[in-house]
Amino acid sequence: MKNIKLDACPECDLLLNQSSPEIGEKALCPRCGYLLYRPRKQSVERTLALSIAGFIIIFPANLLPLIGMKLLGNSHEGTLWSGVMGLFNEGMWAVAVLVLMSSILFPLTNIILSFLISAHLYFNKPNKYLGSWMRWLQHLDEWAMLEVYTLGIIVACVKLAADADLILGFGLYAFVALLVITAMLASSLDAYLFWKHIARLHEA
Amino acid sequence: MKPNAAALAQGLIRCHGCGHLSKPTRLSRKCRVCGNYLHARIPHSVQRTTALLSSSYALYIPANIFPIMTVMQLGVTEQHTILGGIMALIDKDMMPIAILVLVASILVPLLKLLGISLLLLNVHYRWQRNARLWTKLYRVIAFVGRWSMLDIFMISILVAVVDLGGVSKVIAGPASTAFAAVVVLTMFAAKSFDPRLIWDNQLE
Numbered sequence: 001m002k003n004i005k006l007d008a009c010p011e012c013d014l015l016l017n018q019s020s021p022e023i024g025e026k027a028l029c030p031r032c033g034y035l036l037y038r039p040r041k042q043s044v045e046r047t048l049a050l051s052i053a054g055f056i057i058i059f060p061a062n063l064l065p066l067i068g069m070k071l072l073g074n075s076h077e078g079t080l081w082s083g084v085m086g087l088f089n090e091g092m093w094a095v096a097v098l099v100l101m102s103s104i105l106f107p108l109t110n111i112i113l114s115f116l117i118s119a120h121l122y123f124n125k126p127n128k129y130l131g132s133w134m135r136w137l138q139h140l141d142e143w144a145m146l147e148v149y150t151l152g153i154i155v156a157c158v159k160l161a162a163d164a165d166l167i168l169g170f171g172l173y174a175f176v177a178l179l180v181i182t183a184m185l186a187s188s189l190d191a192y193l194f195w196k197h198i199a200r201l202h203e204a
Numbered sequence: 205m206k207p208n209a210a211a212l213a214q215g216l217i218r219c220h221g222c223g224h225l226s227k228p229t230r231l232s233r234k235c236r237v238c239g240n241y242l243h244a245r246i247p248h249s250v251q252r253t254t255a256l257l258s259s260s261y262a263l264y265i266p267a268n269i270f271p272i273m274t275v276m277q278l279g280v281t282e283q284h285t286i287l288g289g290i291m292a293l294i295d296k297d298m299m300p301i302a303i304l305v306l307v308a309s310i311l312v313p314l315l316k317l318l319g320i321s322l323l324l325l326n327v328h329y330r331w332q333r334n335a336r337l338w339t340k341l342y343r344v345i346a347f348v349g350r351w352s353m354l355d356i357f358m359i360s361i362l363v364a365v366v367d368l369g370g371v372s373k374v375i376a377g378p379a380s381t382a383f384a385a386v387v388v389l390t391m392f393a394a395k396s397f398d399p400r401l402i403w404d405n406q407l408e
Contacts, residue, residue, distance in 0.1 A: 008211035008218040008225055011339055012403040013244075015211040032339045032403070069365050071372060078364025086363035092376045095384050099360045102353065131238035135221045142391070145350050145357075151304070152357030158301045159293075159358075160365065163277070163372075195222040199237045 009034050043190035044121045044197070050185040051115035054178060058111060061178040062104055064171030067157060071164040079171060080104055106144035107182060113137040114185055117194065126201040134194060141186065146179050210404065217242045246398040250327060256393035257320050263382045263389065264317065271377035273359050278371060285379065286310065286355065308354040309383070316352075316390040319345045323397055330405040342399045349391045356384050 007018045012032040019027040019037070026038040040046070061080070068077030078086075080103055087096035113133050120127050153172070160166055211218060211225065218225050219235035219242060226235060228242050235242055246252075271283035284292060286309050293302035319341055325331075326338055359376050366374040 006211075006216070006225055007223075008216065010218060010220070010223065011342075011399045012335075013210040013212055013218070013400040014403075015209055015214060015216065032336055032399075034339075067361070067365055069368075071368055074368040074371055076365060076367050078361060078367075083360035083364035086367065087360055087376055090363070090375055092380060094381050095356060095360075095376060098353075098384050098388065099356065103357065103360075131222065131240075135238065135240065138221070142350065142395075145353055148351055148353045149357045151308075151351075152354050152361055155301055155305060155354065155358045156361040156365070158298060159362070162296055162298070192223065195224070195237065198222070199224070202237065 007036070009036065037192050038190075039193065040188050040190040043188055043193050044118050046188040047114050047118040047185060048122050050181055050188060051111050051118060054111040054181045054185060055115060057174055057178045057181060058108055060174035061171060064174060065167075065169035066153060066171045066175060067160075067169060068167035069160050069164040070167060075167065077167060077169055080175075102143055102145040103149045106140050107146055107178070110137060110140055110144050110182070111185070113140075114189060118189075121194065121197050121201075124201065130198045130201065134191075134198060137189075138191065144182070146175075146182055150176070150179055210400075212244045212404075217244045220246075245400055245404075246396060249396055249398040249401060250324060252396040253320065253393050254324060256389050256396060257317070257324070260317060260386045260389040260393065263386045264313065267379050267382035267386050270379035270382065272355065272379040272383060273362070273377050274375040275366075276373045276375070283377065286383065289355075305355065305358075308351050312348050312352045313383075313386055313390065316345050316349060316394065320390065320393050320397060323399075323402070327401045327405065332405075332407060335402050335406050338402050339399050342394075342397065342402075346394045349387070349394055352387045352390075353384075356380060356387070 005018055007016045008014065009016060009029040009032060011034040012029060014029060014031045016029070021027045021037060021039060023039050023041050027036040028034065029036055063079060065077035065079050068075060084096050084100045087099060113136060117130060117133050117137065120130055157166060215227055216225050217228055219238060219240055221240040222235065222238040224235055224237040226242065233242055234240065268286055270285065272286050272289065273284055275282045275284065290302050290306050293305065323338065323342055359380055362374040363376055366372055
């Protein structure tokens with residue numbers, strides 16, 4: 001039996017004929033409505049470019065002060081890292097580790113993994129780790145929470161603005177740029193195409 | 205071959221890593237493309253989800269009873285629970301932000317806890333109606349989970365920024381660990397639930 005022409009829906013296990021929609025179209029599962037496949041334009045090239053851009057911008061976003069406050073002549077600024085350290089020093093190490101992972105480590109590993117995978121695919125280089133990198137990327141994707149962190153910054157700003165003067169640091173602009181880049185990265189990475197490509201490289 | 209049957213009924217398993225459809229034999233239980241072990245359904249899905257869910261229910265109580273942060277301003281110490289923080293925002297006439305925090309830290313965790321419980325009941329009692337709607341509920345729960353981290357991130361930013369010695373300071377409270385644990389555990393619970401179980405029970 002040939003398995004190549006068949007596919008199964010990951011959420012309802014319906015056996016389907018493999019579909020190959022054009023760019024701009026999408027394939028939905030007829031039974032449960034799951035988005036099976038939505039091809040992306042120049043997925044490999046875009047992922048490669050965006051991951052390089054993300055790798056550059058993640059450093060100022062993490063190291064420069066995001067926001068600060070001025071109250072009665074005193075001023076103080078905070079970075080992503082100082083929030084983690086602050087929680088750690090207060091004995092909230094579990095929360096500190098969670099914030100560290102979801103706002104710094106996982107976004108960074110996602111960018112690095114996207115870079116490694118797309119670079120190998122772009123130059124058609126097989127690598128025995130491609131499959132596990134891709135798997136890690138798919139697992140970690142959910143745990144990088146930059147967009148939620150952005151919302152946290154907004155809420156914190158509104159709370160602070162009521163009692164003190166706000167200072168918007170340069171790191172905030174870098175952070176917003178990083179947010180836009182990672183969002184574009186996530187939408188340009190076509191997992192279906194990437195797996196196909198990896199399978200082809202393995203067989204060659 | 206009947207087009208409208210589950211892939212499993214045809215002896216086919218979709219790899220949860222790369223999506224490759226294969227027919228496992230007694231000798232090979234691994235995916236040919238990515239090397240993952242093949243599982244037709246997530247192993248022990250219901251047991252794992254139930255365990256994670258009951259831990260989240262237990263932790264949900266301390267998360268709401270204890271203060272999530274302590275604000276010290278000019279010698280005055282104020283302790284806020286999750287609900288108290290929202291009340292303070294309403295008192296200060298910051299309705300939109302209050303609603304945002306209410307949705308992210310009260311409604312979303314509740315929706316997740318109750319929603320996953322209902323999904324488990326659905327699978328256990330083999331409810332026959334609206335399988336598509338139940339799958340949608342699963343998708344909403346899986347998507348919305350990470351947004352409850354909002355409160356935790358906001359506290360992390362406040363801890364970093366509001367640190368002016370005796371003038372004003374923010375300290376994270378014990379509820380933040382419990383709340384963060386609820387968010388993480390419900391995310392794992394949603395991940396370990398297999399929506400295909402809903403469809404396996406449909407008699408058609």
